[in-house]
Amino acid sequence: MENTSIYIHIPFCKHRCAYCDFNTYASQEDSIPAYVNALINEIEFVGRQLANLPTFDVPTVFFGGGTPSLLSAPQFDSVLKALRSAFTFTADAEISIEANPGTISPKKLNAIRKSGINRISFGVQSANTEELLMLERIHDFFTVIEAVSTARKAGFDNLNLDLIYGLPQQKLSTWQTTLQRIVDLHPEHISAYALTLEHGTPFGRWASKGLLPLPDPDLAAEMYEYTEEFLESNGYVHYEISNWGMDDGRQTIDRTPSAVHSQPSHACKHNLQYWRSLPYLAFGAGAHGYANGYRYSNALRIKTYIERITNYDLRFTNYNFPLTPATVNSHKQTPADDISDYMINNLRLTNAGVTESDFRLRFGRALLDVYPKEIEELIRNGLLEKISGGVRLTKRGRLLGNQVFMRFV
Ligand code: SF4
Numbered sequence: 320m321e322n323t324s325i326y327i328h329i330p331f332c333k334h335r336c337a338y339c340d341f342n343t344y345a346s347q348e349d350s351i352p353a354y355v356n357a358l359i360n361e362i363e364f365v366g367r368q369l370a371n372l373p374t375f376d377v378p379t380v381f382f383g384g385g386t387p388s389l390l391s392a393p394q395f396d397s398v399l400k401a402l403r404s405a406f407t408f409t410a411d412a413e414i415s416i417e418a419n420p421g422t423i424s425p426k427k428l429n430a431i432r433k434s435g436i437n438r439i440s441f442g443v444q445s446a447n448t449e450e451l452l453m454l455e456r457i458h459d460f461f462t463v464i465e466a467v468s469t470a471r472k473a474g475f476d477n478l479n480l481d482l483i484y485g486l487p488q489q490k491l492s493t494w495q496t497t498l499q500r501i502v503d504l505h506p507e508h509i510s511a512y513a514l515t516l517e518h519g520t521p522f523g524r525w526a527s528k529g530l531l532p533l534p535d536p537d538l539a540a541e542m543y544e545y546t547e548e549f550l551e552s553n554g555y556v557h558y559e560i561s562n563w564g565m566d567d568g569r570q571t572i573d574r575t576p577s578a579v580h581s582q583p584s585h586a587c588k589h590n591l592q593y594w595r596s597l598p599y600l601a602f603g604a605g606a607h608g609y610a611n612g613y614r615y616s617n618a619l620r621i622k623t624y625i626e627r628i629t630n631y632d633l634r635f636t637n638y639n640f641p642l643t644p645a646t647v648n649s650h651k652q653t654p655a656d657d658i659s660d661y662m663i664n665n666l667r668l669t670n671a672g673v674t675e676s677d678f679r680l681r682f683g684r685a686l687l688d689v690y691p692k693e694i695e696e697l698i699r700n701g702l703l704e705k706i707s708g709g710v711r712l713t714k715r716g717r718l719l720g721n722q723v724f725m726r727f728v
Contacts, residue, residue: 327387336454377407614649
């Protein structure tokens, strides 16, 4: 079986930020021990399903959230032990956690580094105090500086800092200052996403009542273009619409079936697995996975997830790999679904794009036979461009990605 990554969802936060629509819950930390037990049971359950199936290696594990850094070091250790006994990791497996800079300590970071976690993604969002307050983040920028220094001392040499731009009333100058301060911290990787006002969040509600000045889309586009230029001039390679990896002159081979691309050596290997439409298992409340031809997701709420895993006698329960009693949605992908997902995911890779050889290897058909009209039109409209052996988004296409992706749905 193809190498398969693992995503583990940790749906706990100290406080729910005003813009966030992730599957996460505040003030439920009392449930963490029972949740970790349920995770271990779910991992062991899927491990047992593999007994009669071809084996695969695990190139990446990602603890996302929520705020994974709310787990203690021994809790990470026990989940990783369960993973290692159920699956085989590659020798250079990338094991990442997302962390809120306000929830770490030197002791915890030292311990989790020793347990094998080798990459941290800090949710920073902004270096501006008023913006951090508006977003209801629990940390200020000094805490971020301290967190980065603590992570370095603990031996982490692969750090990502996550940012958000296009905030209500944000000025280009404050965004420029944020970028400068972030680059001064020398992270190996930077992610910058435009704010989206999600239905059901406080930001969404305030905006619909006219209480929150809507982010100006033209200004957000200007911020994005500035980000591209600024980060590239500071030694970061723009390899995905919203992601940049530090250019240290080395390249890493992208894990495509045909291995035809290379990426900056600090590209996030876990996310490359998604963008390459390669399989990943999902564990935890609300986690989404893609493996054995299924796209599937688990029960959203913590209590329901724990109950579904705990109330079954998992030793005697039969589900097709990788579905479990926690799965509430599953869909067997058709070849057309796979092709469509492949286009939408791979076109996010700004340098590599979609290559004809990789497409043919995966689907046994020529790219231009499947999408002759769509590709011709998008090239004519300046949203896609031809590159040697394939196509990728143009600069304008990166700004209007959704318009491009719609054509492949
Ligand atoms: S810390 Fe992250 S996951 Fe938690 S509420 Fe804030 S944005 Fe959402």
